[in-house]
Amino acid sequence: MLKIIRNAQVKYILTDVKKEEIKKQLESDLHQTKRELAQLTFQMQKSIKSQKHNEETSRKRYKEECIKKEEQMKSLTFQLDQLGLLQNGTELKGETVETMTELSIGDEWVHPSDPLEIIVKDGIILDIRGSGQK
Numbered sequence: 675m676l677k678i679i680r681n682a683q684v685k686y687i688l689t690d691v692k693k694e695e696i697k698k699q700l701e702s703d704l705h706q707t708k709r710e711l712a713q714l715t716f717q718m719q720k721s722i723k724s725q726k727h728n729e730e731t732s733r734k735r736y737k738e739e740c741i742k743k744e745e746q747m748k749s750l751t752f753q754l755d756q757l758g759l760l761q762n763g764t765e766l767k768g769e770t771v772e773t774m775t776e777l778s779i780g781d782e783w784v785h786p787s788d789p790l791e792i793i794v795k796d797g798i799i800l801d802i803r804g805s806g807q808k
Contacts, residue, residue, distance in 0.1 A: 676777045680786045682802075684768035687795035688760055696757055696766075704750040711743040765793070 686692055718736035722729050760766075773790065793801040 677774050678777060678786055680773050680775050680790055681770050682773045682790040682792050683770055684792045684794060686766045686768050688762055688764040688766055689796055691796050693757060700750055700754050704747060707743055707747050711740060714739050714743060
């Protein structure tokens with residue numbers, strides 16, 4: 675017997691529980707990004723007051739960071755809006771994990787790069803697709 679490693683895509687079935695979990699995470703990320711933006715703004719003001727000779731360079735660098743945070747906030751807000759539109763039963767792409775597959779003489783060959791999906795609903799594995807196993 676031989677063991678090989680394959681990547682598997684985890685997909686979540688959207689339920690009220692999962693939707694609430696995702697919503698809380700997005701709201702937490704949005705709140706954190708707002709705090710980071712406020713901190714950047716404060717640091718920019720402090721830096722400008724203390725560095726008279728490099729004021730323009732410092733201001734530009736902080737402005738770029740602030741723009742990135744504002745874009746991140748827009749993206750998170752958009753994701754929250756879209757989450758509200760999704761219906762229960764929708765499959766959401768999750769993380770990619772590595773799995774160990776056992777091979778024996780006589781098994782059907784499944785290439786390690788062939789897609790493998792693990793379908794999860796409320797923390798329970800419902801299906802494993804593309805495993806090549808019967």
